[in-house]
Amino acid sequence: MAQGFCNAGDAGTFQWTASPPPSTYQQGIGFDVRPHVTGWNRALQREMLVRVSTTDLESARPRAVRIPMETPRVPVRSFFFSGDHGADRFLAATQPDSPAGRTPPQKSGLSTPIAGKTRIHPPKDVIKLEDRLQYLLQPSLETILSERSLEFPFVPFPYQMEGIAFLYAREAAVLADEMGLGKTMQAITAIRLLLRCGEIRSVLLVCPKPLVSNWQQEFAQWAPEIPVAIVEGDHQRRRWQWNLADVPVKIANYELILRDRELFEGTDLSGTDQLKFDLAVLDEAQRIKNRHSTTSQIARAISRRRNWALTGTPVENCAEDLVGIFEFLVPGHLSSEMKPSKMGRCASDYIIRRTKDKVLTEMPPKMFRDAAIDLLPEQRETYRLAEDDGVLRLSEMGDGATIQHVFELVLRLKQICNFDPATGTSAKLERLEADLEEVAASGRKALVFSQWVGTLRRLSKRLSRFGTLEYHGKIPPKRRNNIIEEFRNAPDKHVLLISYGAGGVGLNLQFCEYVFLFDRWWNPAIEDQAVNRAHRIGAAGPVTVTRFLVSDTIEERIHLVLEEKRELFETILSGTDRPQTKMGLTQKEIFGLFDLQSPSGPIHYAA
Amino acid sequence: MTTSDVSTESPLGFLTVVEDRKHGLFGGYLVLNRAGRPLEFHCTAPVRANRAQEILYGPTLRPYLYGEQIGRTLLEQGKHGTGMVLTDCEPMLSVGEFITSPVILVGEGGGGVSPSRNNPSKKTWRVDPAQGTEPKLHFFEVAGQRLALRRNENAQQRDAVAQSLEALATSLDLSEPFERIRAAIDEARRGGQ
Numbered sequence: 001m002a003q004g005f006c007n008a009g010d011a012g013t014f015q016w017t018a019s020p021p022p023s024t025y026q027q028g029i030g031f032d033v034r035p036h037v038t039g040w041n042r043a044l045q046r047e048m049l050v051r052v053s054t055t056d057l058e059s060a061r062p063r064a065v066r067i068p069m070e071t072p073r074v075p076v077r078s079f080f081f082s083g084d085h086g087a088d089r090f091l092a093a094t095q096p097d098s099p100a101g102r103t104p105p106q107k108s109g110l111s112t113p114i115a116g117k118t119r120i121h122p123p124k125d126v127i128k129l130e131d132r133l134q135y136l137l138q139p140s141l142e143t144i145l146s147e148r149s150l151e152f153p154f155v156p157f158p159y160q161m162e163g164i165a166f167l168y169a170r171e172a173a174v175l176a177d178e179m180g181l182g183k184t185m186q187a188i189t190a191i192r193l194l195l196r197c198g199e200i201r202s203v204l205l206v207c208p209k210p211l212v213s214n215w216q217q218e219f220a221q222w223a224p225e226i227p228v229a230i231v232e233g234d235h236q237r238r239r240w241q242w243n244l245a246d247v248p249v250k251i252a253n254y255e256l257i258l259r260d261r262e263l264f265e266g267t268d269l270s271g272t273d274q275l276k277f278d279l280a281v282l283d284e285a286q287r288i289k290n291r292h293s294t295t296s297q298i299a300r301a302i303s304r305r306r307n308w309a310l311t312g313t314p315v316e317n318c319a320e321d322l323v324g325i326f327e328f329l330v331p332g333h334l335s336s337e338m339k340p341s342k343m344g345r346c347a348s349d350y351i352i353r354r355t356k357d358k359v360l361t362e363m364p365p366k367m368f369r370d371a372a373i374d375l376l377p378e379q380r381e382t383y384r385l386a387e388d389d390g391v392l393r394l395s396e397m398g399d400g401a402t403i404q405h406v407f408e409l410v411l412r413l414k415q416i417c418n419f420d421p422a423t424g425t426s427a428k429l430e431r432l433e434a435d436l437e438e439v440a441a442s443g444r445k446a447l448v449f450s451q452w453v454g455t456l457r458r459l460s461k462r463l464s465r466f467g468t469l470e471y472h473g474k475i476p477p478k479r480r481n482n483i484i485e486e487f488r489n490a491p492d493k494h495v496l497l498i499s500y501g502a503g504g505v506g507l508n509l510q511f512c513e514y515v516f517l518f519d520r521w522w523n524p525a526i527e528d529q530a531v532n533r534a535h536r537i538g539a540a541g542p543v544t545v546t547r548f549l550v551s552d553t554i555e556e557r558i559h560l561v562l563e564e565k566r567e568l569f570e571t572i573l574s575g576t577d578r579p580q581t582k583m584g585l586t587q588k589e590i591f592g593l594f595d596l597q598s599p600s601g602p603i604h605y606a607a
Numbered sequence: 608m609t610t611s612d613v614s615t616e617s618p619l620g621f622l623t624v625v626e627d628r629k630h631g632l633f634g635g636y637l638v639l640n641r642a643g644r645p646l647e648f649h650c651t652a653p654v655r656a657n658r659a660q661e662i663l664y665g666p667t668l669r670p671y672l673y674g675e676q677i678g679r680t681l682l683e684q685g686k687h688g689t690g691m692v693l694t695d696c697e698p699m700l701s702v703g704e705f706i707t708s709p710v711i712l713v714g715e716g717g718g719g720v721s722p723s724r725n726n727p728s729k730k731t732w733r734v735d736p737a738q739g740t741e742p743k744l745h746f747f748e749v750a751g752q753r754l755a756l757r758r759n760e761n762a763q764q765r766d767a768v769a770q771s772l773e774a775l776a777t778s779l780d781l782s783e784p785f786e787r788i789r790a791a792i793d794e795a796r797r798g799g800q
Contacts, residue, residue, distance in 0.1 A: 067659045074634070074680045075652040077795065081645045117783065119790070129798050136790045137637060137645035140783065147642055 079130050081137070116142045118161040123170050124349040141165045148196050153221055156185065157537075159359040164189045166352045171306040172329040174285070176353035176573070179312040179529050180510075180536025181360070184218045187281055187310055192223040195248055200278035202248055204302060207283035209253035210477060211506035215283070216251065231256060239263075242275055254287055257298055265301045276303040284506075285309035286525075288328055289321035299328050312532070313525030314351065315569045319343055322572060326350075340571045353573055356535070364542045366535045373550050376427045379420040383553060386416055413554040418455050418519055428518060428548045429462060435546065439514050440466045440494040445487070446514035448497050449530045451521055456497040459518070467492045472499035484509070500526055503533065510538040517547045520558060524566045617690035618646055619775075620708075621784040622681060624673055624696050625792050631655030633796065634677035635788035638687050643779055648788075649684045650795050651677055674701030682706055691768055695785045697744075700757055709768050712744065712755040713781045750776035 122135035138144070141161055156164070160182055167173050167190035175183050194200045207215055212230055219228045229247040231238055242250065242263060257264065266274030280302045282288060288296040288309075307329055315321050319340050326334040329350065334343055356363055375383055390409035394401045419426045432448065439446045448463075450456050453472045460468045469487050471480060480502075487496045488511060496509070500521050512534040521527050527547075535543040549555050618638050625633045631653035638646045654676055656668055664671050678699050682692065692710045694700065703710040744755040745765065749772045756765055772781070 067663070069660070069663065071676055074654055074676055076649050076680060076684050077651075078684050079648045080686065081647065117780075117786075129795060132794055132798060133648060133791050134645075136794055137648055137787050139643040139779075139787075143643055143779070143783075146778070 079133055081134060116140070116158055116161060118142060118158070118165050120165045120169050135169060141168070144197075145193065148193070150189075150192065150196065152189075156189070157182070157359065159354050160186050160189075163352055163354075164193070167308055168193055170308070170350070172308070172350055174309045174311065174314055174325065174329065174347075174351040176311055176314045176351050178353070178355045179532030180539075181354060181356060182537055183310045183312070184215065184283075185222050187283075187308065188219055188222045190308075191249065191279065191281070192226055194279065195226060200248075200306065202277045203250070203279045203281065204275075204277040204304070205249060205251045205281045205283065206254055206257055206299070207251065208287070208506070209255060210480065210502065211283060212251055212253055213481065214506050219249065239272065243272075254295055257302075258294060261294075261298045261301070264298055264303070266303075274303055278304065279306040279308070280304040281308045281310065282328065283310045285311040285325050285328075286313050286316050286321060289316060289324040291324040291327045296324060296328065300331070312529060313569075314353075315572050316523050316525045317565065318568065319572055322347060340568065344572045347572075351573070360537070363537070364535075364539050366531065366543045366545060368545045368547065370547050370549050371431060373427045373431055373548055375417070375550055375553070376420070376425050376430075378423050379416065379425055379427060382420050382422055383413060383416045386412055387554075410554055410558075414519055415452065415455070417550040417553050417555055418450070418452070419458060424458075427550070429459065431548070432459075432516060432518065433463065435514075435516070436463060436466050436495060443491070444494070444514060445512045446495050446516060447503075447509060447512050447530075447534055448495060448516045448518055449500055449503070449527075450497070450518045451500050452519070453499060455518065456499060459497050463495055463497075466494045468495045468497055469493055470497045472497070472502045475502070498530075498533075500530055503530070507533045508536065508538070509533040510536050511540060513539075513541050513543055515543060515545045517545070520547065520549070520555060520562065522558070522562075524562045525569065527562075616641060618687045620682070620685065620689035620692040621788060622678055622692050622694045622696075622699055622702070622710075623785045623788050624677055624699065625789055627653065627796075630796075632672060632677060633792045634673075634681050635792045636678075636681035636685065637784055637788050637791070638685060638689060639784060641775060643784075645787075646687050647685065648791055649681050650788075650792050651680060669698040670701035673698040674704065678702030679705045690771060693781060693784075695782060700744075703757060709756060709764055711768060711772075713785070714753055749773055752776050752781050754781070 118141040120135050120138055120141060122132040126132050126135070139147075141164060163175060163177065163183075163186040167175060167187065175186060177183050177186075191200075191203055195203070205215060212232075216228060216230055219226060226249055227247045228249045228251060229241050229244055231241045231250050231252040233241070238256070238260060241247075242260070244250075252260075263272060263275050280299075282299060288299050290296060309325050309329060311325070314325055319338070320336050322343060323334045323336050326347065333350075334346055338346065356366070374380075387409075390412065394405055394409065397405065415421070418428060436446060448456075448459060450459070453474050456470055456472055460470055467490070469483050471483050471487075475483065483496075484507065487493050487509075496503075496512070510533075515531050515534050517527060517530065521530075531543070531545050535545075549559055618640050621637045621639065623635055625635065627633060632651075632655065633653055634651040636649045638648070640646055654672060656664070656672055660671075661668060673696055678694075679702055682702065682705070689708060691708050692702070692706065693713050694702075694710060695713050697712060700710050700712060743758040745758050746753060746755045747765065747769060748754065749769050754768075754772070756768065775781075
C-alpha cells in the first residue's frame with residue numbers, strides 16, 4: 001500500500017506527497033536442524049486414501065395449488081309482462097259516434113305538463129312477486145298521465161299525485177285527507193286514468209245530495225272527456241239512466257240509492273238485471289259508519305270490483321265508525337274488538353291521510369281562538385233555572401231517565417247559551433257583532449256556523465247591517481248555488497249564516513278569512529269540516545276561527561268531551577300505541593254532565 | 608339476446624348492478640318498450656368475488672363481475688331484441704364484448720366507480736387507471752342528457768344511437784328506469800326469498 005501524507009495547500013486544498021523508499025539490512029543466522037523421529041514421518045510417506053461420495057442434485061417436483069377460475073353460472077329470475085298496460089279502449093269505445101262521448105281534451109292554453117316522479121307502489125295485499133313487480137316497474141304516474149295526454153287545469157300538488165297513485169293501485173282504499181286538500185280532484189283523476197287505461201268501464205259515485213252538482217262540475221273541470229250522468233228524476237227516468245251503457249260514470253245521492261235498492265240487490269220485480277260496476281266510490285263515506293243502517297246495507301249490496309271511500313273523518317265518534325266503513329271496503333278486515341292502535345295498523349295500507357300542516361306548508365295558517373263568554377245576567381238566571389229544573393226532573397225520574405231525556409236538557413241549555421228565550425238577549429251575539437264590525441269594515445267575509453236554523457234566522461235579523469245570507473236546510477237546494485255565488489261576488493255581503501248540516505261538506509269558500517262557531521257540534525270532525533270550508537286550497541290569507549264557549553255551562557263540559565274524541569281520532573289514524581282514550585261517550589258520562597248517576601248499561605255512541 | 612337494430616322502434620334494455628355489502632352484487636335487466644312500459648325483467652342472485660378472484664383479477668375484477676358474470680348472463684335471458692343497452696355503471700360497459708348492440712353509459716356511471724375512489728379513508732389508491740381496464744369514453748349529449756360510448760364504437764354507431772334516442776330522451780329521463788330496477792331488486796330480495 002502506498003504511504004504518504006497530505007497537508008493543506010494555500011487555498012485550503014490538500015496535496016499528496018510520496019514517502020522515500022525504506023532502507024534494508026541483511027543478517028545471517030544458522031541453525032542445525034535434525035529431524036526428530038516420530039510416527040508422523042512414516043505417515044507422511046504413505047499414499048493418500050481418497051473417498052468419493054455422491055450427492056443427487058435433482059430436487060423433487062414442487063407441489064402446485066390449482067385455483068379454478070371458470071365463470072360460475074349465476075342464477076337468474078325472469079319476469080315477463082305484456083307491455084300493453086291499457087290501450088285507450090275507453091276512448092275507442094266512446095268515440096266518435098257515442099252520443100254521450102265528449103271530445104278528448106285538445107292541447108290548449110290550460111294544459112300544464114306535470115313534473116315529478118310519483119311511483120305507483122303495490123298494495124300489501126298483492127302477494128305474488130310478479131304482480132308486485134308489475135307495479136314497481138311501471139313508469140312514474142306523471143309519465144303515464146303524459147303518455148295518455150291527460151291534461152289538467154292546474155298542476156296538481158305532489159301529495160295529490162301520491163293520492164292518485166294510491167287510489168289507482170288499490171281495489172279497496174280510503175282517501176281520508178283533511179278537508180280542503182282536494183279529495184275530489186284526486187278521485188276523479190284516478191277514475192279518469194283507470195278508465196283511459198281500460199281497467200274499469202263503469203263507475204258509481206255516491207255522494208250527499210247537495211254535493212251532486214259539485215261533483216258534476218269537478219268532473220267537467222278535471223276529466224272533461226269522461227261522460228258523466230247524474231241519476232235523478234222519476235222511477236222511469238232513473239231506470240233509463242242506470243242502464244246507459246255508454247256513460248261510464250254515474251253519480252247518485254245516498255237517498256236515491258235507497259230508493260233504487262232493488263236494482264242494487266237484484267230483487268227488481270220487473271226482471272231488470274242487478275246493476276254492476278267496476279268501481280263504487282262513496283263520498284263522505286262516514287254516512288255508512290253505522291253498518292246496521294240501511295244506507296250501509298245497500299252500499300254493501302252494490303255489485304262492484306273495486307271500492308273507495310272518501311272522507312275527511314273516517315273516525316267521527318268512535319273506532320266502530322271505521323269498522324263500518326271497512327265492512328263496505330274489505331268485509332271482516334277490522335273488528336270492533338280491536339284496540340285502536342291495532343286497528344290503525346291493520347287499516348294503514350288501505351288508508352291515506354294527509355293534513356294541511358304537513359303537505360301545504362305554504363298555505364296560510366289556521367288560527368283558533370276560544371272566546372270565553374260570560375252569560376248576561378238575565379241569560380244566566382234563565383240558564384240556572386232551566387238546569388236546576390231539568391236536573392231535578394231527571395233525578396225524580398230515577399232509573400226511568402233515558403239518554404233522550406238528558407239530550408233534551410242538553411239541547412235546551414245550549415239554546416239558552418245562544419239566546420235567552422225570554423228576553424232574546426245574547427252574550428254571544430254581542431261578541432259576534434263586535435267582531436263582525438271589524439270584518440265588514442275591512443271588506444272581508446265571514447262564515448257563522450250554528451246547529452239550529454232558528455238561531456241562524458235570529459242572527460240574520462240582528463246582523464243584517466253586515467249583509468247576511470243564509471245557507472241551511474230550509475233553503476231549497478236549487479237556490480243554494482245562487483246564494484254561494486252571491487256571497488262570493490257581492491261586495492256588500494259579508495256574512496254567510498250556515499248550518500253544520502247543510503254547509504259542513506263540499507263547499508269551497510276559501511275566499512272567507514273568518515269562521516265563527518256560534519255553538520259547538522257534538523263532534524270535532526264536523527267542526528273541522530265546517531272550518532275547512534274556508535281553510536282549503538286557494539285560501540287567500542290566514543283563516544281565523546273563533547269558537548264561542550260560554551263559561552261554566554254545558555258548553556264547557558261538552559268541550560272537554562270533544563277534546564277526548566279528537567285524541568281518539570289521532571290514536572287510530574296515527575297507528576301509535578298511545579293510551580286508549582274513552583270510546584265515545586258512555587251513558588255514565590252523559591249523565592255525568594249533570595252530576596247524575598247513570599242507570600246500568602252502556603251507551604256506546606254519543607252523536 | 609340483443610341484436611344490433613338501433614331503430615327508433617326497438618325496445619330498450621336497461622342494465623344495472625346494486626351493491627349490497629352483506630350479500631354482494633345484484634344485477635338487474637329491464638326491457639322497456641318505447642312508451643316506457645316493462646316487457647321483461649331479470650335479476651340475478653347475489654354475486655360475490657372470492658379472495659382468489661380479488662387477487663388474481665386485480666383491477667379487472669369489476670369489469671369481469673359486472674360485464675361478464677352479471678351483464679352477459681342477464682342479457683342471455685332476454686327474449687326481446689333490444690336496439691341498445693343502457694347502463695349507469697361504468698364497469699358494465701365491458702358487456703359490450705359479448706353483444707353486438709351498443710352499450711351506452713347514462714350519466715357519469717357512478718354505479719360503477721371503484722370503491723377505492725369512493726372511499727376517502729383508504730390510505731392508498733391508484734390515481735391512474737390500470738392499463739387497459741377502464742374503457743376510454745366518448746361523451747355526448749342527447750336532449751340534455753349526458754351519455755357515453757366506448758371509444759372503440761365507430762362514429763357511425765354513435766350517430767345512430769344519438770338519433771334513436773333523440774325523440775325518446777325529450778320525454779323520458781333515461782336514468783329513471785334504473786330507479787325502477789333498484790326498487791324491483793329490493794322487492795325481489797325481500798319478497799322473493
